[in-house]
Amino acid sequence: MEYRYLPMTERDKNEMLAAIGVASTEDLFSDIPENVRYKGEMNLKKPLNEYALKEELTRLANKNANLKENRSFLGAGVYDHFLPSVVDHVISRSEFYTAYTPYQPEISQGELQAIFEFQTMISELTAMPIANSSMYDGGTALAEAVNLSAAQTKKKKILVSKAVHPESREVIKTYAKGPGLDIVEIDHTNGVTDLEHLERELDGQTASVVVQYPNFFGRIEPLKEVQHLLETQDAMFIVSSNPLALGYLTPPGEFGADIVTGDTQVFGIPAQFGGPHCGYFATSKKLMRKIPGRLVGQTTDEDGKRGYVLTLQAREQHIRREKATSNICSNQALNALASSVAMSAIGKQGLRKLAILNMQKARYMKQQLKQAGIPIALEGLFFNEMVIKLTHPVEHINRELLKKGFIGGYDLKKVSPEFEGHMLLAVTETRTKEEIDSFVKELGDING
Known part of the structure; x- marks a missing residue:
C-alpha cells in the first residue's frame, strides 16, 4: 500500500517523546542557549488536510514551465531528448528501484549485470578500455579526473579550457x-x-589538459591538435564529452585521451529541473587501480558459470580510508540503468542515426536563423548547439518567447559580460521542422 500523506496526531507525538525519555519537544533543544532561540511564531501556512494539500501543491507545480506544454531550445548541459517508454518500465521494477550498492554478489547479479552493461557501452562509445559504474554527474566525474591526473603525475598545474562548461569549471576549482x-x-x-595560449602555458609542471568535446558553445574541439601539443610534455589528456555526439564523432580514445568523462543525461534521463544526472568515467588500463567509484567485473563461479562482482575495492575509502584514490564510494545505479536501457533500446545503429538527426536539425535551424537575419556569433564545426547574437537582452527575449510556448536558449551573459546579448541554442531530435520554423519566426519578431 502507498502512503502519501502521514499526519502525526498528538498521541503519536507523546508516544515518541515517551520512547526517548523526554517530556516535551522543547526538551530536545535544551542544549541550545535561550538567547539564540527564535521566540516568535514562524510565518508558515497552517497545516492542510490531504485533499487541500494536494490542491495547493498542484497549483504551485503548475507555475513551472514544463516540457510537455512548451517546446524547448535550451541546452547548456541539460537536453530535451526522446525517452523510450521501456526505460520507466525497467527502472520502476522494485529489484532495481530499491537497490543499493551490491556488496553481496550472490543476491545482486541482476544489478551487477546492469552496471556491467553500462560500463561496456560507455567503453565502446568513448573507445576507452575501462569505464566505471557511473558517477554523480558530468561535473563531478570531470573534477575526479583532474584530481586523478595530479595524483598520477605528481604535478599541480591543470590547464582547463574556458570552453568547458562553466559549472564544471567551478566544480574543478572546488575539488x-x-x-x-x-x-x-x-x-x-x-x-x-586557443591552441597558442595552450602551448604557452603547457610546461613540465602540467599534470593535465582539460577540454570539452563538443564544448560548451557547441563547437567541436580539434582533439588531434591538442594531443599533438601534449606529445612535447608528460601531461595527461582529459576530455569531457557528450556521449550522444560520440554516436557520430570520432571518440576521444582514438585521439589518445587518457581519461574521458561526461554525463549520460542525454540517454533516458529527463530534464527534471537539472538533476539528478549520471556521470561516466572512462580511462586507460594503466589507471585501472586509481579509477574512482565502483567498478563491476565479469568472472566465473566454481561451476564455470558467468557472474559479476564488485572488483578492485582496495582503491576505495571504506578500505583504504584517507589513502583512497577518491572520496567517491558510490554510483548512480538507477540513472545508469536508465541510460543503459535507453542505449539498448536505441541500438548501435540507432544511436548513430540519432546523432546525425540532431546535427541535421541543428543545421536546418542555423540556415533558417540566417535567412531571418539573426547572425550566428561563433561560426565553425558544431554538433547540435550554436551561439546567436541578438539586439535585445536575452532575458527579455526569453520572457516573450515563453508567452508563445517556447523555452528559449541559455543567456551567455551569465558566463561572461562579453557575451551580452548572446544566446546558446540547442536543437535535438525531438524538435520538428514546424517547431523550428515557428520558433525562428517568433524569435525574429521579438528581436526586431
Whole structure:
C-alpha cells in the first residue's frame, strides 16, 4: 500500500517523546542557549488536510514551465531528448528501484549485470578500455579526473579550457582546493580552445589538459591538435564529452585521451529541473587501480558459470580510508540503468542515426536563423548547439518567447559580460521542422 500523506496526531507525538525519555519537544533543544532561540511564531501556512494539500501543491507545480506544454531550445548541459517508454518500465521494477550498492554478489547479479552493461557501452562509445559504474554527474566525474591526473603525475598545474562548461569549471576549482592544485584557464577563440595560449602555458609542471568535446558553445574541439601539443610534455589528456555526439564523432580514445568523462543525461534521463544526472568515467588500463567509484567485473563461479562482482575495492575509502584514490564510494545505479536501457533500446545503429538527426536539425535551424537575419556569433564545426547574437537582452527575449510556448536558449551573459546579448541554442531530435520554423519566426519578431 502507498502512503502519501502521514499526519502525526498528538498521541503519536507523546508516544515518541515517551520512547526517548523526554517530556516535551522543547526538551530536545535544551542544549541550545535561550538567547539564540527564535521566540516568535514562524510565518508558515497552517497545516492542510490531504485533499487541500494536494490542491495547493498542484497549483504551485503548475507555475513551472514544463516540457510537455512548451517546446524547448535550451541546452547548456541539460537536453530535451526522446525517452523510450521501456526505460520507466525497467527502472520502476522494485529489484532495481530499491537497490543499493551490491556488496553481496550472490543476491545482486541482476544489478551487477546492469552496471556491467553500462560500463561496456560507455567503453565502446568513448573507445576507452575501462569505464566505471557511473558517477554523480558530468561535473563531478570531470573534477575526479583532474584530481586523478595530479595524483598520477605528481604535478599541480591543470590547464582547463574556458570552453568547458562553466559549472564544471567551478566544480574543478572546488575539488582543487583540497590537494592545492593550480587551475589555469585557457582562453577560447571563436568558441574553440586557443591552441597558442595552450602551448604557452603547457610546461613540465602540467599534470593535465582539460577540454570539452563538443564544448560548451557547441563547437567541436580539434582533439588531434591538442594531443599533438601534449606529445612535447608528460601531461595527461582529459576530455569531457557528450556521449550522444560520440554516436557520430570520432571518440576521444582514438585521439589518445587518457581519461574521458561526461554525463549520460542525454540517454533516458529527463530534464527534471537539472538533476539528478549520471556521470561516466572512462580511462586507460594503466589507471585501472586509481579509477574512482565502483567498478563491476565479469568472472566465473566454481561451476564455470558467468557472474559479476564488485572488483578492485582496495582503491576505495571504506578500505583504504584517507589513502583512497577518491572520496567517491558510490554510483548512480538507477540513472545508469536508465541510460543503459535507453542505449539498448536505441541500438548501435540507432544511436548513430540519432546523432546525425540532431546535427541535421541543428543545421536546418542555423540556415533558417540566417535567412531571418539573426547572425550566428561563433561560426565553425558544431554538433547540435550554436551561439546567436541578438539586439535585445536575452532575458527579455526569453520572457516573450515563453508567452508563445517556447523555452528559449541559455543567456551567455551569465558566463561572461562579453557575451551580452548572446544566446546558446540547442536543437535535438525531438524538435520538428514546424517547431523550428515557428520558433525562428517568433524569435525574429521579438528581436526586431
